Amino acid sequence: MMPMPQETITSIHQTPHRLVFEFAGAGSLALFWLHSVPGSSRTVLEATDRYAAASLADLIGATPEKFVSAATARAMAEAAYRRALRLTDGAAPCLGVACTAAIATDRVKRGDHGCSVAVYDGATLRVSRLTLAKGARDRAGEEALISLLIIRAIAEACGVAPPALALEPSETVEVEEEASPDPLMLLLNGDIAAVFVGKDGRICREGAPPAALLSGSFNPLHAGHEYLAQAAAVVLDTPVTFELPVLNADKPPLRYIELERRLDQFRGRYPVVLTRAPLFVQKADLFPGCTFVIGYDTALRIIDPRYYDGEAGRDAAFARIAAQRCTFLVAGRVRDGIFRTLADIDMPPALRPLFRELPERLFRIDLSSTAIRNASAAHEVTCRSDAA
Numbered sequence: 434m435m436p437m438p439q440e441t442i443t444s445i446h447q448t449p450h451r452l453v454f455e456f457a458g459a460g461s462l463a464l465f466w467l468h469s470v471p472g473s474s475r476t477v478l479e480a481t482d483r484y485a486a487a488s489l490a491d492l493i494g495a496t497p498e499k500f501v502s503a504a505t506a507r508a509m510a511e512a513a514y515r516r517a518l519r520l521t522d523g524a525a526p527c528l529g530v531a532c533t534a535a536i537a538t539d540r541v542k543r544g545d546h547g548c549s550v551a552v553y554d555g556a557t558l559r560v561s562r563l564t565l566a567k568g569a570r571d572r573a574g575e576e577a578l579i580s581l582l583i584i585r586a587i588a589e590a591c592g593v594a595p596p597a598l599a600l601e602p603s604e605t606v607e608v609e610e611e612a613s614p615d616p617l618m619l620l621l622n623g624d625i626a627a628v629f630v631g632k633d634g635r636i637c638r639e640g641a642p643p644a645a646l647l648s649g650s651f652n653p654l655h656a657g658h659e660y661l662a663q664a665a666a667v668v669l670d671t672p673v674t675f676e677l678p679v680l681n682a683d684k685p686p687l688r689y690i691e692l693e694r695r696l697d698q699f700r701g702r703y704p705v706v707l708t709r710a711p712l713f714v715q716k717a718d719l720f721p722g723c724t725f726v727i728g729y730d731t732a733l734r735i736i737d738p739r740y741y742d743g744e745a746g747r748d749a750a751f752a753r754i755a756a757q758r759c760t761f762l763v764a765g766r767v768r769d770g771i772f773r774t775l776a777d778i779d780m781p782p783a784l785r786p787l788f789r790e791l792p793e794r795l796f797r798i799d800l801s802s803t804a805i806r807n808a809s810a811a812h813e814v815t816c817r818s819d820a821a
Contacts, residue, residue: 435574435577435578435581435599437466437469437470438466438581438584438596439469439470441584441585441588441593441594441595441596442466442467442469442470442584443470443472444588444591444593444594445467445476445584445587445588445591445593446470446471446472446473446475446476447472448476448526448591448592448593449525449526450476450525450526450527450528450590450591451475451476451477451478451517451520451521451525451526451527451528452476452477452478452513452517452527452528452529452530452587453478453479453480453513453514453516453517453520453527453528453529453530454467454477454479454480454481454513454530454531454583455480455481455483455492455509455510455512455513455529455530455531455532456480456481456482456483456531456532456533456534456583457482457483457484457488457489457500457509457532457533457534458484458500458501458532458533458534458535458536458548459532459534459536459548459575459576459579459580460482460532460534460576460579460580460583461482461576461580462576462577462580463532463579463580463581463583463584464477464480466580466584467584478516478517478520478521479516479517479520483509486500489505489509489533492508492509492512493505493508493509493512493633494508494512494631494632494633494634494635494700494701495633500533501533501534501535501547501548501549502533502549503549503551503560503562503609505533505549506531506532506533506549506550506551506560507531507551507553507558507560508635509529509531509532509533509551510529510530510531510551510552510553510558511529511553511558511613512529512531512634513528513529513530513531513553514527514528514529514553514554514555514615515529515615515617515693516529517529518555518615518617518618518689518690518693519689519690519693519694522688522689522690523618523688523689526554527554527555528552528553528554528587528590528591529551529552529553529554530550530551530552530583530586530587530590531550531551531552532548532549532550532551532579532583533548533549534547534548534549534579535547535548536548536565536572536575536576536579537570537571537572537575538572545564545565545567546564546565546567546575547562547563547564547565548562548563548579548582549561549562550562550563550579550582550583550586551586552586552587552589552590553613554590555614555615555618556612556613556614556615557610557611557612557613558610558611558613559586559589559590559608559609559610560608560609560610561582561585561586561606561607561608562606562607562608562609563578563579563582563604563605563606563607564604565578565601565604566601566603566604569601578598578599578600581596581598582598582606584596585598616628616636616637616638617636617689617692617707618689619638620679620707620708620709621679621686621687621689621692623709625638626708626709626710626719627706627707627708627709627710627719628706628707629641629704629706629707630696630699630704630705630706630707631704632699632700632701632702632703632704633700633701634696634700634701640706642720642721642722642723643672643673643674643676643706643720643723644669644671644672644722644723644724645665645666645669645671645672645673645674645723645724645725645726645762646673646674646675646676646706646716646720646723646724646725646726647661647662647665647673647674647675647676647725647726648675648676648677648678648716648725648727649675649676649677650677650678650681650684650695651675651677651695651698651699652695653698654675654695654698654699656798657798658675660796660798661726661728661764661791661796661798662675662703662726664764664791664795664796665724665726665762665764665791665796667795668762668791668792668795669724669762673726674704674705674706675699675703675704675705675706676705676706676707676708676716677692677695677696677705677706677707677708678707678708678709678710678711679692679707679708679709680709680710680711681711682711682712692707712750713725713735713750713754713759713761714750714751714753714754716759717753717754717757717759718753718757720759721757721758721759722757722758722759723759724759724760724761724762725759725760725761725762726761726762726764726791727761727762727763727764728763728764728765728766729763729764729765729766729768729773729774729775729777729778730766730768732761732763732775732778732788733778736778736780736781736784744781748781748783748784751783751784751787754787755786755787759787760787760788760789761787761788761789762789762790762791763775763778763788763789763790763791764791764796765790765791765793765796765797766799767799772793772797774790774793775788775789775790776790
């Protein structure tokens, strides 16, 4: 059996790096080695064996075209990195470590034996690929070599001297390295203005400009939001995209851990756009020609001169919105026992062309995020009391 690289692992544990490890097909020995050396609690945040295909697909948001591939390892490492950041809230240097492999088993495999190991630190994504010489080792030997490659990749990411690999003459490790800044961190740090999150949870710096946006804090995302987006899509004859601003005019900026929690609500269900644009005038600059889907209360607030230091400031903001060809679709809301609509708002004549009404027959839900949060909290307290 290949000896454990104890000295290397000791050095890894002495660095400030924290990691989440996702592996499929091989890599369990690497986790055993990490835990066998004192100090692993300073390094390992979480590790998961994605042995079932469905488990791996759940991690990366889709079934990969090829399970043992560099592309799959990259996706696993990116997901692991985001999980590490979520667990630490960015308080330490984080690594997402991933391995996907095919090794000897109790049946003959026609394909190659080998692995792809990826490490992502939020700035650089490094993938090491190794094709094993079939028949040169038994299953335990292949597991040991791949686990040593994993430890080697972690060591390199931590700035630690890596262990040597005992390879057959026909075996080589192919390494690919690419700059890949984490879009969420770029957004939170103010380096970019928006990111696009797909239904599968993949995060991109670029995406198709939305034709219609439903903006909110989505704390939580509830049926009212979903029905409103669906009704607006019928009226506008275009899909409505959810938008979650990481900055809010009236609240503190979202932290990474809270942003990830809210994004969890959309994964597997809807795409979402994240922005640093708390104000509609800023959203208009980001997404010209967009229709903003809003509620009655929001419509009242955004035409109130008090939020603009007077009517002149308000009118200038709406002139800028109009110049970007943006408009508003307003849904009604029960207020003081009466269902209020756009027609009930004393709208300045100059602003009226920018607003249109979402008919009550298409949308009416008398729930707010605050009411749902309070009801959920009350239900949780009741459940705890019953359990006690």
